[in-house]
Amino acid sequence: MLRLATIIWACLLGAGAASAEETCIGLHHPAPQTDDQKALSELLGTLHPIAEDFPFLQEIIQSEETELCFSDQMNYALGYLDVEQNKIVISNAVPSDLKIGILLHELRHLWQFTYAMCPTNSLSMKEYARATFALEADASAVSLMIAWRMKEQGQDAAWNALSNWASHTDIAAAFEKTLLTTRDEELAVSYAFYQWYASDARKDRYYIEACSGYLDRQDAEHLLPRYGTLDPAFYENLCRLPDGRRYLCADPLNSKEK
Numbered sequence: 001m002l003r004l005a006t007i008i009w010a011c012l013l014g015a016g017a018a019s020a021e022e023t024c025i026g027l028h029h030p031a032p033q034t035d036d037q038k039a040l041s042e043l044l045g046t047l048h049p050i051a052e053d054f055p056f057l058q059e060i061i062q063s064e065e066t067e068l069c070f071s072d073q074m075n076y077a078l079g080y081l082d083v084e085q086n087k088i089v090i091s092n093a094v095p096s097d098l099k100i101g102i103l104l105h106e107l108r109h110l111w112q113f114t115y116a117m118c119p120t121n122s123l124s125m126k127e128y129a130r131a132t133f134a135l136e137a138d139a140s141a142v143s144l145m146i147a148w149r150m151k152e153q154g155q156d157a158a159w160n161a162l163s164n165w166a167s168h169t170d171i172a173a174a175f176e177k178t179l180l181t182t183r184d185e186e187l188a189v190s191y192a193f194y195q196w197y198a199s200d201a202r203k204d205r206y207y208i209e210a211c212s213g214y215l216d217r218q219d220a221e222h223l224l225p226r227y228g229t230l231d232p233a234f235y236e237n238l239c240r241l242p243d244g245r246r247y248l249c250a251d252p253l254n255s256k257e258k
Helices: 007-012 035-045 055-064 096-114 125-152 157-163 169-182 185-196 200-220 234-238
Strands: 022-026 067-071 079-082 087-091
Touching: 022 035, 035 067, 035 096, 055 096, 079 096, 087 096, 096 125, 096 157, 125 157, 125 169, 125 185, 125 200, 125 234, 157 169, 169 185
Parallel strands: 067 087
Antiparallel strands: 022 067, 079 087
């Protein structure tokens, strides 16, 4: 199944320098020249109507000097954040509407990294996987919230693409049902966060990828096994809406946090 590449690999490994198959522009100072660069600039432009509602987007774009890239060589991933190269990469083969949703998802990962929520091999492998799950659940839930706001303003492309994408259909449904029933955006994001954990296939896929990366780094860097645990404040710091409000979240797989 096609998926969004997890931020965790990028945090520690990066994805290499820009290749001939990539076209990039700066998020802060786009200078489109080629057709692909113009398309990247137009993709960024879809965020302008909601910039006032979500100033954190502008803050991230203005402060991080990150590049936005299209790539023709993505294997099975649709997009990823490469922290070492400071770029967001999106598959050029993805439909235009879904590219907006992917951009929202990866910008949330950029926010996570900016606020030092990127775990390292100082954690045990199990704890590292827990962090992976939480980062992905949060990015999925918050990007759906922003896509819904865009839908309310007449831009329904991102919402329709994410809600119809197999990997996110159940999460989008949980968000929409909760929001329409309660009119509580904070609660809807929380339900979407927990829904991420409802798919065994989703958890298994990310667990295998997170652990594989963890073990590869341990082997390549000759690291001794580590047994660190997540900071107790990890979920409190992570699970915040774009305006700073905290939404309810914890690891549903850890009985101590229920």
